[in-house]
């Protein structure tokens with residue numbers, strides 16, 4: 001039996017289904033598997049030629065008991081989740097001809113054109129599978145820095161088992177991202193535009209936390225979340241590290257480096273877990289934009305929450321790297337008590353000073369940096385001019401970081417940069433970067449164009465009273481739809 005516990009320690013053990021459906025354990029920690037499965041080089045070699053969804057099946061089978069999700073069902077859920085991708089390979093690669101040794105993993109060919117689709121479709125389809133089996137319904141609430149909301153609303157649309165509320169901070173996401181949510185007409189999708197947020201999606205994450213703290217509301221709605229607090233998201237994101245590795249190396253056993261644009265540390269947490277499981281990763285190059293909490297923490301050993309600076313790579317305008325606590329749990333020998341102390345300190349004071357020993361442990365195998373807006377835009381322009389390949393601002397952050405460090409890493413060793421969004425989601429930035437008033441064809445996508453000709457359907461409120469108005473509205477809608485379970 002594969003069991004899950006809270007990274008804050010304690011004795012509460014649950015199975016995979018409960019961990020995923022609950023989203024968060026009762027103590028406010030994050031679910032983690034009791035033991036991380038270990039993968040040998042021989043096993044990795046045997047996976048070398050698998051296509052992405054078949055590899056996903058193998059990796060996920062290490063985390064999910066067959067009694068919880070039977071094999072055939074797991075296969076069906078995976079197929080269904082990746083059928084919606086625009087590219088037949090699901091996750092293709094591109095080698096930068098102008099930068100030897102630097103390659104790109106394109107994680108943005110999902111239905112809403114960001115890497116969030118890679119795990120979201122799967123997690124929401126898994127929810128649907130569990131809920132239908134139990135004969136239950138659920139309300140999902142997410143806050144978004146631009147890509148989680150579109151991915152969640154697309155994945156849930158039309159599913160009778162799920163209602164989804166997607167809260168987004170006006171002015172912090174692009175019109176294209178907004179329209180991906182507000183042009184979905186299914187009656188189980190509820191986008192909420194929140195005006196006047198000082199710190200973007202971090203403000204809305206706090207609201208979501210307070211919704212979950214309202215036990216009556218949580219129970220009445222069977223409220224859950226699909227943000228990267230959810231173990232299912234992190235587990236699914238380990239797969240693209242295995243896949244990227246197996247596609248890039250000549251010989252299994254060689255080291256490969258990954259450059260990752262970092263926000264809430266979800267994607268990187270998945271990478272570090274893959275490494276803990278035995279994947280031969282050299283360095284993780286952690287790339288922040290100007291919101292550089294993580295970079296600073298890795299350099300000086302102090303976490304300090306800061307106000308958000310809006311950057312071109314807006315999906316990583318985040319100062320609460322919540323998944324860092326999951327990584328820390330595993331590399332500190334699963335010391336839940338310690339992790340609990342740090343998490344509570346971070347929540348109450350916004351600051352944690354790590355002891356020397358812990359700092360030395362967590363920075364092992366990492367190079368970190370913070371990329372300026374100017375450099376982000378320059379990188380988009382440089383690569384486009386050199387080879388006609390158009391990076392989105394987040395991929396540009398990871399490529400800029402890779403280019404800074406390519407000479408420092410071991411000779412002959414390659415860097416795989418994770419490209420996390422399609423440039424068509426950020427046309428204004430692309431124009432600014434290229435110094436042009438028109439987006440080139442590489443920066444357009446038919447799904448984005450189509451959404452321009454549809455009216456928007458959206459709820460709206462102000463930051464100042466969202467703590468009253470949002471829960472009240474969710475309640476009213478649920479009552480109308482007779483979705484209140486206990487009322």
Ligand SMILES: *Cc1c(COP(=O)(O)O)cnc(C)c1O
Nearest residue numbers: 147263264265266267315420421
């Ligand atoms: C969410 C997101 C990221 C950051 O991922 P984390 O898991 O939060 O670190 C990076 N790029 C894009 C485009 C995203 O949507």
